Amino acid sequence: MLFCYWSLLILTLIAHSKILDEYGVWVIDDDNYEEALMIQHDLLIEFYTPSCEFCKEFSPDYSLAARTLAKNDPPIYVAKVDASVNIELVKRFSIKKYPTFKYIIDKEVIDYTGGYSEDRIVAWIKSRSNRHVKxxxxxxxxxxxxxxxxxxxxxxxxxxxxxxxxxxxxxxxxxxxxxxxxxxxxxxxxxxxxxxxxxxxxxxxxxxxxxxxxxxxxxxxxxxxxxxLPSFIDFNQDAVELIFGDSNPGIFIFTTNRDFYEKWFRLLGKEYKGILLFSIVDADTTDWEKIAHFFDIKKLSEPVVVLLDTRNNQRDKYRLESEINEKNVKEFIEKWKNGMLEVYRKSQKIPEKLYENNVLVVVGECFDDVVMDMNKDVLIAFYIPYSRGWRDLVYEYEFLAEELEHLENLVFGKIDSTENQLKAIKVESTNSVYFFPADNKKGIEYNGEKNADGILEFVKKYAFYEITELKDEL
CATH class of the missing domain: 3.40.30.10 (Glutaredoxin)
Known part of the structure; x- marks a missing residue:
């Protein structure tokens, strides 16, 4: 009976409020934010912009999660804020990238650390709404x-x-x-x-x-x-849970000479307690290869220091490029705190053989040079080697590249998604094709059938330079 009472009360408050609803999601703005928190004290808010492609892709899952949570007794609601027009809320929450999620608990703000699918959103919110003090x-x-x-x-x-x-x-x-x-x-x-x-x-x-x-x-x-948080922790499952499961930033030394670094590294851990979790990955005694692969450490000929920032549902990696000592590591941390470090992005080396079957082999370090060429329309396949999806796509893609090789202003390229990370574009689907015409370098994703005919029509539709004189009819 109590739950039914609260459900009825919340529904009554919503009916008399100025809060709009889009597909189950509350639309919050600078004017009705406080009213929303009066109705529901614990509230997940998505900050998005209409031009954000990932925000658009995520929107259906967010709406499904909203509808599922609204069936709870009492109902639980989620909200969104258009950051392009609600400047006061953007400033209030210090929003810098999109989408960003904030969870409000009795007016206290924490970062959302769940996933982007419907079930993960629902599970994350329910895990907090159901928590209690023993x-x-x-x-x-x-x-x-x-x-x-x-x-x-x-x-x-x-x-x-x-x-x-x-x-x-x-x-x-x-x-x-x-x-x-x-x-x-x-x-x-x-x-x-x-x-x-x-x-x-x-x-x-x-x-x-x-x-x-x-x-x-x-x-x-x-x-x-x-x-x-401990000021220092040996790298093990507990460290993985604290850093990856609880979104605590961490800094690691990968080494085969633990004793040489441990004393001063532990002292730095105490100095930055509550800010960074310090851990040594001992390549001689621990199963370190999986985490090393995550940080793009292929072999350990010399020690490596890396920092992982898991806040705001990100996994940004930074690598110390200077000599490893207490002074340099401290400067490295301070630069990270002040937003002065460039995110490390994994990249293969530029191959000696640039083309494979008329398709340009692109890697992370040359991606911008290839794609941002304003004199070229550039088609890029983001692929996973040996996957079934790539096997189904590669023949059609290479066939079309050969048919159109006479067009000097059109480039067919491919990039291995497992070995290269990019700053300019976030690719969510596997074995996908994006087009970067000369007049639109933001990128357009191809969503049609993975065959030569479909890709050709897509290229014709968006190309800046005219597609003419095919070698053969497709």
Missing amino acids: ILNITEQIDKSIEENIITALLIDSLDSTQAHSFLTACKAINLVNFIQCACSACANKYTTSTPTLLLFKPYDERLIDYIGDFSSFSLISFINKNK
Whole structure:
């Protein structure tokens, strides 16, 4: 009955609000943002622009997720903001790229760290809306819960206090932490001398931290997020979960001489605690090849330092190019903090044989030079070697390239998507074809049948230079 009451109340508020709905998604703007949060305190917001191609591709999944969540009891709504016109909200949330997602929990803002499919969006939001603080009033139960979890936050205070409300907000915002509240005198006598008290238990660094500060939800979230992370961690499954599963940026040294770097690297970890997770990948003793491949480290003839930024649902990689020592690593981190580093992008070397069956072999480091040539219409196939999709496409693609090889202003190219990463374009589908005519270098994706006839009609439609005098009829 209570759920039905809240569902009815929310629907009534929406009916009398100024919030529009597009395919199940609330349309938020500079004027109705506060009203939206009055109706639903916890809200996922997508910042998009109408010109963003990935935003367009993602839109159907977001709408499906919105409709699924709206069936919840009480209903859960998601929203979107057109960043091209709602400048105040863009400034308020410091939005710099699109799409960007922010999750609001009782007016506190956290980054969305889920996926882009309908089921992942739904699962991520429900995992937070269903979180709760464990209420335990027997000290033996508390001790057992602390023992069973790696990290535990314990609040000792009355259940209806403002501190308890802030603690619940922190619980919804933070991953990988066990939240417990105790209101009985026995807990107070065992763990503290005053209330309210917040204690953080963990098996590394300071094993027990007694929080000192105000009990706003923002302060609690900042404190727990900063102190839940170890200052240094050996590379293992725990490190993978903390960095990739919880969107914490990390910095790694890949080396076969751990002892040479560990002392000063651990000290830097303490200095940047809560900002970066420090880890050494020991190539002599750990199964390091998978993570090395992820960072494009093919062989370890000398140590390598890499930084992975997983914030805002990204996986941006940076590589230290100078000598590895404490001073240079610290400068490297400071440049990253200030946005002064270029993202490292994997690239094959430019091949000696530039053409294969009339198709130009393109790699990451020469992609812009080829595609951005304003005197050429450029067709690029983004492929995965040995995949069935590429086997089905390659014959048709090479056949058409041969038929049109007489056209000097038309280039057929291909790039291995598994070995090259690009800044200018984000390709979401595998074995796809994009066209970059001389008058539109943003790129147009081909969505037709993967055959020569279909690709030819597509090229004719968008080409800047006229397609004439085919060698043979296709």
